Amino acid sequence: MSQRLRGKRVVVTQCSAFMGPPTVAVFREEGAEVFADDRDLAVGGACEALIADAGEVDVLVANLAGPTFSGTATTALADEQFEQTFALMVRPLHRLVRAVLPQMIARRAGKVVVYGSASALKGMKTLAAYSAARAAQVGYVQSVGVEVAPHNVQINLIAQNYIENPDYYPPELTARESFQTSLKRQVPAGRLGTAREDALFALFLASDESNYFTGQAIPFCGGWVQ
Numbered sequence: 001m002s003q004r005l006r007g008k009r010v011v012v013t014q015c016s017a018f019m020g021p022p023t024v025a026v027f028r029e030e031g032a033e034v035f036a037d038d039r040d041l042a043v044g045g046a047c048e049a050l051i052a053d054a055g056e057v058d059v060l061v062a063n064l065a066g067p068t069f070s071g072t073a074t075t076a077l078a079d080e081q082f083e084q085t086f087a088l089m090v091r092p093l094h095r096l097v098r099a100v101l102p103q104m105i106a107r108r109a110g111k112v113v114v115y116g117s118a119s120a121l122k123g124m125k126t127l128a129a130y131s132a133a134r135a136a137q138v139g140y141v142q143s144v145g146v147e148v149a150p151h152n153v154q155i156n157l158i159a160q161n162y163i164e165n166p167d168y169y170p171p172e173l174t175a176r177e178s179f180q181t182s183l184k185r186q187v188p189a190g191r192l193g194t195a196r197e198d199a200l201f202a203l204f205l206a207s208d209e210s211n212y213f214t215g216q217a218i219p220f221c222g223g224w225v226q
Helices: 020-029 046-054 079-089 091-107 128-151 177-186 195-206
Strands: 009-012 033-036 059-063 110-117 153-160 217-220
Touching: 009 020, 009 046, 020 033, 020 059, 020 195, 046 091, 059 091, 059 195, 079 091, 079 128, 091 110, 091 128, 091 153, 110 128, 110 195, 128 153, 128 217, 153 195, 195 217
Parallel strands: 009 033, 009 059, 059 110, 110 153, 153 217
Antiparallel strands: none
C-alpha cells in the first residue's frame, strides 16, 4: 500500500489542539515521521528552538490556534485582546517559517501547510481581532509563496470554517435544532466538515502531488465562501 509521506519528517505545532490530533494521526498513517510538538510558541525563541530540535524538516504544519473573542463588539474589543490574536497566530507563523526556510531552500524541497480560517475571506460580525489575524496569515502566505516558489518550496493555507471541533462546536451546540437549521442555511454542503477531511486536505498540500500550488489560501468550508 502506497504511503504518500513515507520517509518525510513532518513538524506539527500545537499538536494537542485545533487540528493537531487528526493531522498527526493521518500523517502517521501515510508513513510520515511526525515531530509532534506542544510548546508555547508565543514565548521568545520557542519557534526557533522547535525547528532546531526537529532537525531536517520536510514539511512544517503550522497549526496555530487562538481565542476568537466571538461576540465582542469592536467598540468593546480591548487592545490586549487584539494583540493576543497576533501574538498567538501571526508572529509564531513568521518565526517558524523564517527558521525552517533556509534548510528547505538549500535542499530545493519543502512544504509549509498553514491551518487558517475562511473568516479571513468573508466578513463576520464581532470577530474583528480573530479575522484580522487570520487575514494577516493569508497575506503572509501569499507573499512568501511567490518568494520561495523558484526554490521549489511551497507554502499554502487552508482557509477553513465549519469544521468539526469540540472547542468551536461542542456537542451541546451541534445537537440543537436551531444550530442545524442555521448550518443548512449558511453552508451549501449542509453539514460540518470532519476533522479527518481537513487533515486529508493538509496531507495533499504536504505531498508531492501539490507541487504546483504555492502562495494560495484555499477555502475549505463546504461552499460557505467561494
